[in-house]
Amino acid sequence: MSGPPRAVAVLRHAVRGGLRRSPHPVLAACSGGADSVALAAALAFEARDAGVRVGGVTVDHGLQPGSAQRARETAELLARLGLDPVLVLPVQVTEAGGPEGAAREARYAALASAAVEHDARIALGHTLDDQAETVLLGLGRGSGPRSVAGMVEDRPPFWRPLLGVRRATTREACADQGLPVWDDPWNVDPAYTRVRLRTEALPLLEEVLGGGVAPALARTAALVREDLDALDGIAAAELARLAGEVGDGSLPARPLEPLPAAVRRRVLRGWLLAAGIPDLQAVHLRAVEALVTRWRGQGRVDLPGGAGVVRASGSLVVLPPEVRRADPGPAPLEEPLP
Structure with a gap:
């Protein structure tokens, strides 16, 4: 038939x-x-x-x-x-x-x-x-x-x-x-x-x-997607490890610095998305990354929705929208690297 x-x-x-x-x-x-x-x-x-x-x-x-x-x-x-x-x-x-x-x-x-x-x-x-x-x-x-x-x-x-x-x-x-x-x-x-x-x-x-x-x-497209999926998996594991070390929603900054940029940005993106940051764009991600890789004591990074991120006491901290620029949070800002 x-x-x-x-x-x-x-x-x-x-x-x-x-x-x-x-x-x-x-x-x-x-x-x-x-x-x-x-x-x-x-x-x-x-x-x-x-x-x-x-x-x-x-x-x-x-x-x-x-x-x-x-x-x-x-x-x-x-x-x-x-x-x-x-x-x-x-x-x-x-x-x-x-x-x-x-x-x-x-x-x-x-x-x-x-x-x-x-x-x-x-x-x-x-x-x-x-x-x-x-x-x-x-x-x-x-x-x-x-x-x-x-x-x-x-x-x-x-x-x-x-x-x-x-x-x-x-x-x-x-x-x-x-x-x-x-x-x-x-x-x-x-x-x-x-x-x-x-x-x-x-x-x-x-x-x-x-x-x-x-x-x-x-x-x-299929080959690139395989690589991206692998990087996403590595970053997810790294985020779980770093976030688990503190357990308070912050993210240790210095362990992020030696990571490959592609992994580091994925860790930061996953952390910010988990914190409920909407409409996250590359420009916001790079500004937060600068708190890790180009730390010179800079202040709050503003994010969509009115939230922000500061580096305080060696960790990145998400500030909710109601916390204004003048109040970086309860922890004192760490000294910038020389």
Whole structure:
């Protein structure tokens, strides 16, 4: 007996293992495009054997004419595939950060809320090609290794099972199954940087380098992510050791100084996040690090949310927002190093 067409088999194989890893229901996020429709169809098929309930969700951003009708049609397609429940989530998109960024923020917030409400994982249709574009954007912006590491397959509540699948394969799978596909006009609008990467930069790199650029970028992301995960693990162990020595929420400063910078900054970041500091940026982290590596008796470092950090009696101490600059805390500031 013959099996499914090659592209359909690739999609089903891509979701099979991850679907069985958790008993939690899955909601397939679907825009109506080829990637997410192919993902939804594969999940609907594999759900029968996995014993996992699979539903669908589509987000209406309200940014294009007919968006509500498009969302309804997508929901109807998901229902025909056998997904249950099927949700349509209208969102309000602000103008902050540009239309693309604002739409993404509103979409992810709505999907995260749906995940909580239904105790579900959200399956996203990002492909290997999306991963390559993300890595290239990170390289071009100099955003550091975390951005070059690209998207993570499984970061609850979001699950991206297609990061090893090419975009052309998802389109082929839809054609093989007679599934309708909607091509978002934003995806071909050169006003967006990612579109120009997709239609101009990557094809040029493929031509100049002789092909294989997108898979190579995706492999680079995986290798960088392995290194980052290792560093994160080392830093977490170091933070637990140092914080355990004092047990009062402070962090000994001098043991941090000889650590490699990549580990030291992770320790500081983990410590600050555990203290409830919101919206921590690189500029804040480096200012706190200077209390360790360039200690000259400087005062409080201000942090988001009104909190601050001082170095007192050999330790870094987080001051809550109500403690003002004039009051560095109960412990006297140590003498700066000569």
